Amino acid sequence: MEKEKNLHRLQCSYTCLDESFEIGKETYKGQQYSHIYFARLNLMRTLLHSLVSNWKPFSPVRPVLELEEGKECVIIGTLYKHMKLKPRVLDEYSKERSVVPLVKPHNFTHSDDYLVLEDEKGRVKLGGNFISPSVYATGVVVALHGKESGAGDFLVLDVLEAGLPPQIDRPLKSSEDKYVVLVSGLSIGSSNSNPLQFQLLIDHITGHLGDEMEQGIASQIVHVVIAGNSIEIPAGLINGQNLASKDLSRIAEPIKELDIMLNQIAAGLPLDIMPGPNDPSNFALPQQPLHRCLFPGSSAYNTFRSCSNPHCFELDNVRFLGTSGQNVDDLDKYSEAKDKLEFMERTLRWRHLAPTAPNTLGCYPFTDKDPFFIDSCPNVYFIGNQNKYETRIIKGSEGQLVRLICVPKFNETGVAVVLNLKDLECHALSFGTQLSS
Amino acid sequence: MNKGGRKRPPPPSNPPPSNPPKTQALNQEDEFLDEDVFLNETLISEDEESLILRDIEQRQALADRLAKWTRPPLSPDYLAQSRSVLFQQLEMDYVIGESHKELLPNSSGPAAIIRIFGVTKEGHSVCCNVHGFEPYFYISCPPGMRPDDISHFHQSLEARMREANRNSNVGKLVRRIELVQKRSIMYYQQSDSHPFLKIVVALPTMVASCRGILDRGIQLDGLGMKTFMTYESNVLFTLRFMIDCNIVGGNWIELPAGKYKKTSKTLSYCQLEFDCLYSELISYTPEGEYSKMAPFRILSFDIECAGRKGHFPEPSHDPVIQIANLVTLQGEDQPLIRNVMTLKSCSPIVGVDVMSFDTEREVLLAWRDFIREADPDVIIGYNICKFDLPYLIERAATLKIVEFPILGRIRNSRVRVKDTTFSSRQYGTRESKEVMIEGRVQFDLLQVMQRDYKLSSYSLNSVSAHFLSEQKEDVHHSIISDLQNGNPETRRRLAVYCLKDAYLPQRLLDKLMFIYNYVEMARVTGVPISFLLSRGQSIKVLSQLLRKAKQKNLVLPNAKQAGSEQGTFEGATVLEAKAGFYEKPIATLDFASLYPSIMMAYNLCYCTLVTPEDARKLNLPPESVNKTPSGETFVKSDLQKGILPEILEELLAARKRAKADLKEAKDPLEKAVLDGRQLALKISANSVYGFTGATVGQLPCLEISSSVTSYGRQMIEHTKKLVEDKFTTLNGYEHNAEVIYGDTDSVMVQFGISAVEEAMNLGREAAEYISGTFIKPIKLEFEKIYYPYLLISKKRYAGLYWTKPDNFDKMDTKGIETVRRDNCLLVKNLVTDCLHKILIDRDIPGAVQYVKNAISDLLMNRMDLSLLVITKGLTKTGDDYEVKAAHVELAERMRKRDAATAPNVGDRVPYVIIKAAKGAKAYEKSEDPIYVLENNIPIDPHYYLENQISKPILRIFEPILKNASKDLLHGSHTRSISISTPSNSGIMKFAxxxxxxxxxxxxxxxxxxxxxxxxxxxxxxxxxxxxxxxxxxxxxxxxxxxxxxxxxxxxxxxxxxxxxxxxxxxxxxxxxxxxxxxxxxxxxxxx
Known part of the structure; x- marks a missing residue:
């Protein structure tokens, strides 16, 4: 970064915490999804159990099967939401081909949905108005206070969620401004992708744009995170059928282009790239790092890191946790909230990054752990590939502070997000390549 | 357990020791026979009874648990007998008991007592013993018989009867013979009545033996050996009683206070049990207040048995481990009782009463006690009649639990197991057991499904997937034993599964409105509900005919022999189908209830038929008779109104009323009743024609049925001619109309115009114009347009169905491979998707491409295996099959691999056809799909191409494409083939x-x-x-x-x-x- 004024790019320490998201040598040996629920319930129950004594000191905690009619107690278990509109794979195979094509709604909630609480041994239907089915989703573990009604339902009187996880105190850092750039949804190769826009972003980050002041700011960018959907392979090219070799090479074109672009960033500063739903990675969460063979150019730099999705890391002891958006997008289909940030907040309070996995969100059938359990509260929590930029700070009951960020799709909005590590302040960086009228 | 699929009738074994030996050797279809059951024979002796009582005392704890499910207690006025008893009857039977001394002071000795079981609107169970009704039948009185002769005849008959019933302790076998004036229903007769003899016998079975004597001939003084034609001698006693008392199935009956007497010794478990005279019964027609349903109790249950590995459960070896029960009050959404009885401990289930026992004996007895306490009126389940109930009873017999089979409503009366042999042309002869539970209606959903719906599979799983869009978890019977032998958790798992199997039949019952539909059918046709499932169609018509005949003072001959001699007759007409793909609207003109209308229009009936001799003799004026196209003569209604037309008119009028009421009705329960009724009425009206044509039926009359079809043919032809004559360019229409196809009761017309709305108008015009040329009530209606329409051949077509001009309603197909069982799913999907593309997307090239892709996928080994699975039921073991069949061979091979998971008799065997050595027989090429998956065995794409896909696909495309076969099955897409290498073949071990x-x-x-x-x-x-x-x-x-x-x-x-x-x-x-x-x-x- 040799410029006339000899600006030096700031540095910061980086710790990758992706270990738990690695699948590595695990294979599909016929294991099913019950194990991951089991692991989740065990983790969560220990946690919730410790909270119950303060919450309802006089109510016994009971297994679902030992409920007695009319006696108040606390039950802990995994919620299951019965949804009328939920698309079922069975219908695709078994239903008569219907004349009217199935309309795929954005959201599958319905007023008839109801919740069921399940522990290892049994399940019970939840009743009463206290717990709203639209807020919860299958896979969330909670403690409920209430009693069994005559009809075999459990009348919920109060709900206990695990709440924000404990946060490691952040040692006060220097007053230096250090910026992290978060971007997602580059969608190189899509019909409406605009190479110039991305080039502008790169030029800005690497300090090739603007005057001294701007370059000065650029030199304070210490890290770039690309949160998924960097490329888009034309639909229909990959469908399991054999491809002609010319089609095959078309697949690789956007990847090559991406490699060239990333090359420019990696040459200047550290870069984390996470896979997203459209990237050439596996489908099920946790998505494994994009293979280095896809980036023959950029992977030569030690500043280039291909990471998993979800991705967890620390920059100067600021803990980041983020996904490419699937976890929240799925919640958005199967539950309701006023904005995406609210979904994010809920996942923190539920202490689970992706409660709907494996039910509606693809996920590897882990046998001994649930990697999506959030044991430590991040300082920054981001999700990629959202329609618009949104951010908010939430506070936990024990003083935890979390910056929530929805990173918009760059391809559609031209917006990247810049976060200041010093104070977790955050702003949008907008690139327009068209004169808007 | 997977009913229907795995359950099968258990092999016949010896009936429980103390069963009355009153078994019926042959129960041919539609052969109605009464069977006398002697009350004291079924009852358990006193010492046994006390043993049972002691047993009950020992299990007081259980009794307390069961007590909460008993019926609501009787109010004081019921107890004091100061109010009338009004109840809906559901089941009826009779027993032979001692004649009631108080009610019938003049008679003594054994007599038939009719027992009516029902429920009051408060939910009390009722058992009503009806006395004084006697079995009888008629014979025509020989000319010149005087009262003296009758008494001689009586004596001769009594003597002959005595010979035939030597062991009977009945005093007088032929009670009396009365001279009555009646008329036979057969043939038009000018005189109003003839003398008939009404022969009243002591016991119901004596009707048959008396008939035998009279059929064979009897020596009469002064007359010599004489045979008699009997009348109404084939009417079941309970049905006779119902007809004479105007009782129809499932209606309400009232007994005013004072007209009934509480029984001196209660014999039943019913809350209200009383004696009365048959003449005191007030029977209500099911209208208004009396069309409602009583809150009767419906028990749905399922059992699980722990089979041995490799064997289907057999009651002689395998224990009953769980019984799940669900009791629902008729009309309620939620079950009243949910419980499960398990052998060995079982973890609790929310909302379910789990009762665990240490021994199988306790499980069985607990269930018996539960039945008694919960006292269900209707017992439902899936395959209960052929599996669950016989299994329980045989199991109890194996364990020597003599007190188990007291499941009926009669105190200490064991259920009777009847061997039945059911033979029909379709299924061959099958032996099975029928379990008679006194006072409770059995309603096996499997039987209902098989009777009412045409499905590709009748397993509970696929039936519930079809109607409830719910898949059911299916636990293989080899796992059941493992779950049972596990811990309380695994047994709970099994119990949940068992409960679901008990719950699904109830759901099906609710969803498909079976209770409403069957009760209404019973009411419309007048037979008891239990007849509807256990007997054929003809008894329903017979019941209506008998009722009507009784009003008209007519009697029905027992004309069985006459029937079998008659030949067959020409069936319905089908106009030549002009196969093709029609892209212009095709209007469909339908005859509304064609056959009933013809019978009404031309007054076709037994009693209006004129025999050829009579036609000459009677010299009827030609304007008073109709000569049918088949050459029969029937008088018109001014001379004699037919009974069948009258029945039909009433049925159709009632249907119209029910439909009108249905529109008005607001209450969903009332709607359900009315809808069930209009459906029952429609079915009944249509079955009358079949009754006259059933050569093995009760009263066949081919003159009627052949006349009906001949009129039908004539009308179709007539319609075709009129349409093609009138709608021509000569008459000012835009195009010449063309009839492209005509079926039994519909004609398809292409008017040549391309707008749907115009075609509808022309259709309406044609229907109105042509209807005008027919005798009322025959009516041609315009109902729908097919557009586009793919006509393949007779009875095979597909098209979009339009009833409104702006949008089509659905895709309608007939006779096209969509439901056949022995096709793989690929065929079904391919056919439906092609039709979808051709008819809805109007994309013929797309459909062609689709087929080509599918064929290419198949050849390139990219096809999803589950689409290729073919399933067949294994009905007997390999040695019993005469021809080697693919699924049987496979079952044998699988048994050699692993006997524990191999399919058993009664299972359905899924298989795929694999590539095999050249010249291998088709049956050698079958393989287990799972084995194929696990070992990468190549399937045989050519088998699927040639034996499965090609015919159905060509049928669809032939009317559309010129070279369908060449294009679709032999194009360039069939050139490349890929076959996977099996991982288990011999050579691969060395590679x-x-x-x-x-x-x-x-x-x-x-x-x-x-x-x-x-x-x-x-x-x-x-x-x-x-x-x-x-x-x-x-x-x-x-x-x-x-x-x-x-x-x-x-x-x-x-x-x-x-x-x-x-x-x-x-x-x-x-x-x-x-x-x-x-x-x-x-x-x-x-x-």
Whole structure:
């Protein structure tokens, strides 16, 4: 970064915490999804159990099967939401081909949905108005206070969620401004992708744009995170059928282009790239790092890191946790909230990054752990590939502070997000390549 | 358990020791026979009874638990007998008991007592013993018989009867003979009545023996040997009683206070039990207040048995381990009782009363006690009649629990197990057991399904998938024993499963409105509800005919012999189908209830038929008779109104009324009743014609049925002619109309115009114009337009169905392979999708391409295996089959591999056809789909192409394409073929596995894992391909396995289901295996 004024790019320490998201040598040996629920319930129950004594000191905690009619107690278990509109794979195979094509709604909630609480041994239907089915989703573990009604339902009187996880105190850092750039949804190769826009972003980050002041700011960018959907392979090219070799090479074109672009960033500063739903990675969460063979150019730099999705890391002891958006997008289909940030907040309070996995969100059938359990509260929590930029700070009951960020799709909005590590302040960086009228 | 699929009638074994030996050797279809049951024979002796009582006392704890489910207690006025008893009757039978001394002071000795079981509107159970009704029949009185002769005749008959019934202790076998004036229903007769003799006998079975004597001939003083034609001697006693008392199935009956007497010794478990005279019964027609349903109790239950590995459960070996019960009050959404009885401890289930016992004896007895306390009026389940009930009874017999089979409503009366032999042309002869539970209606949903619906599979799983869109978890019977032998948790798992099997029949019953529909059918046709399931169609018509005949003072001959001699007759007409793909609207003109209308219009009946001799003799004026196209003569209604037309008129009028009421009705329950009624009325009206044509039926009259069809043919022809004559360009219409096809009661017309609305108008015009030329009530109606319309051949067509001009209603197909069982799913999907593309998308090239792709996929081994699975039921073991069949051979082979999981008799065997050595027989090429999946065995694409796909596809495309066969089945898309290498074949054991390049399949050098030197540089694209495959499979894997979790209703437990009927079963298995392979492949990149 040799410029006339000899600006030096700031540095910061980086710790990758992706270990738990690695699948590595695990294979599909016929294991099913019950194990991951089991692991989740065990983790969560220990946690919730410790909270119950303060919450309802006089109510016994009971297994679902030992409920007695009319006696108040606390039950802990995994919620299951019965949804009328939920698309079922069975219908695709078994239903008569219907004349009217199935309309795929954005959201599958319905007023008839109801919740069921399940522990290892049994399940019970939840009743009463206290717990709203639209807020919860299958896979969330909670403690409920209430009693069994005559009809075999459990009348919920109060709900206990695990709440924000404990946060490691952040040692006060220097007053230096250090910026992290978060971007997602580059969608190189899509019909409406605009190479110039991305080039502008790169030029800005690497300090090739603007005057001294701007370059000065650029030199304070210490890290770039690309949160998924960097490329888009034309639909229909990959469908399991054999491809002609010319089609095959078309697949690789956007990847090559991406490699060239990333090359420019990696040459200047550290870069984390996470896979997203459209990237050439596996489908099920946790998505494994994009293979280095896809980036023959950029992977030569030690500043280039291909990471998993979800991705967890620390920059100067600021803990980041983020996904490419699937976890929240799925919640958005199967539950309701006023904005995406609210979904994010809920996942923190539920202490689970992706409660709907494996039910509606693809996920590897882990046998001994649930990697999506959030044991430590991040300082920054981001999700990629959202329609618009949104951010908010939430506070936990024990003083935890979390910056929530929805990173918009760059391809559609031209917006990247810049976060200041010093104070977790955050702003949008907008690139327009068209004169808007 | 998987009913229908796995359950089968248990092999006949010896009936329980103390059963009355009153078994019926032959129970031919539609052969009605009464069977006298002597009350004291069924009752258990006193000492046995006390043994049972003691037993009950010992289990007081259980009794307390059961007590909360008893019926509501009687109010004081019931107890004081100061109020009238009004109840809905559901079941009726009779027993032979001592004649009631108080009610019938003048008679003594054994007599038939009718027992009516029912429920009051408060939910009290009723058992009403009706006395004084006597069995009788008629014979025509020989001319010149005087009162003296009658008494002589009486004596001779009594003597002959005495010979035939030597062991009878009845005083007088032929009670009396009365001279009555009646008329036979057969043939038009000018005189109003003739003398008949009404012969009243002592016991119902004596009707048959008396008939035998009279049929064979009897020596009469002064008259010599004489045979008699008997009348109404084939009417079942209970039906006779119902007809004479105007009682119809499921109606309300009232007994005013004082007209009934509480029984001196209660014999039943009913809350209200009383004696009365048959003349005191007030029977209400089911209208208004009396069309409602009483809150009767419906028990739905299911049992689980722990079978031995490799065997289907047999009551002589395998214990009953669980019984799940669900009791619902008629009209309520939620069950009143949910419980399960388990052998060995079982963890609790929310909302369910779990009762665990240490011995099987206790389980069985607890169930018996439960039946007695909960006192269900209707017992439902899936395959209970052929499996669950006989199994329980035989099991109890094996365990020597003599007190178990007291399940009926009669105190200490054992259920009777009757051997029945059911023979029909379709199924051959089958032996099975019928369990008679006194006072409770058995309603086996499997029987109902088989009777009312045409489905490709009748397993509970596929039936509930079809009607409730719910898949049911299916636990293989080899796992059941493992679950039972596990811990309370695994037994709970089984109990949940068992409960679901008990719950589904109830859901089906509710969803399909069976109670309403069957009760209404019983009311309309006048037979008891239990007849509807256990007997054929003809008794329903017979019951109506007898009722009507009684009003008209007519009697029905017992004309069985006459029937079999008559030949067959020409059936309905079908106009030549002009096959083709019609892209202009086709109007369909339908005759509304054609056959009933013809019978009404031309007054066709037994009593209006004129025999050829009579026609000459009677010299009837030609304007008073109709000569039918088939050459028969019937008088018109001014001379004699037919009974059948009258019945039909009433049925159709009642249907019209019911439909009108249905529109007005607001209450959903009332709607259900009315809808059930109009449906029953429609079915009944249509079955009258069949009754006259059933040569083995009760009163066949081919003169009527052949006349009906001949009129039908004439009308179709007539319609065709009128349409084609009137709608011509000569008459000012735009195009000449053309009749392209005509079926039994409809005619398809192409008017030549292309707008749907205009075609509808022309259709209406034609219907009105042509209806005007017919005698009322025959009416041609315009109902729908088919547009476009693919006419393949007679009775095979498909089209979009329009009733409104702006949008079509649905796609309608007839006779096209969509439901046949022995086709694989691929055929069904291919046919439906092609029709969809042709008719809805109007994309013929698209459909052609679709077929080509599918064929190419098949040849390239890319087809989903589950689409290729063919399923057949294994009905007997291999040796019993005369011809070697694919599924039987496979079952044998599987038994050699692993006897525990091999299919048994009664199971359905799924298989695919695999590639085999040249010249291998078709039956040698069958293989278990799972085995195929696991071992990469190549399927035989040509078998599927030639034996499965080609015919149905060509049928569809032949009217559309010129060279369908050449284009579709032999095009360039059939050139490339890929066959997988089996991993278990002999030679592969010697082959050494060597890695090949992921890009070009070239062999790789030692130490290189991914790509060959040539493919280096193409990493990105090749990796993308590998990872895309993994990604697709991951998505499928997740969706399939979470679906199964959903079905089983638990997240924290592994999926056990092995339902091969489930559309995703093989996919799930395949996804698991493919996933593992794809992952290994992907992992090669990380070297």
């Amino acid at each position: 050494k596995k060597q890695l090949t390049c992921i890009g070009c399949k070239a062999l790789l050098r030692e130490g290189v894992h991914t790509l060959c030197a040539h493919c280096k540089g193409r990493e990105a694209e090749l990796y993308c391909k590998s990872v895309a495959q993994v990604s697709e499979l991951e998505m499928l894997f997740g969706r399939l396995w979470t679906q199964c979790q959903e079905c089983q209703g638990s997240l924290h437990q592994d999926v056990l289901c092995t339902s091969r009927d489930c559309p995703i079963f093989y996919r799930r298995k395949k996804a698991q295996k493919d996933m593992a392979e794809a992952k290994t492949q992907l992992d090669r990149w990380s070297f």
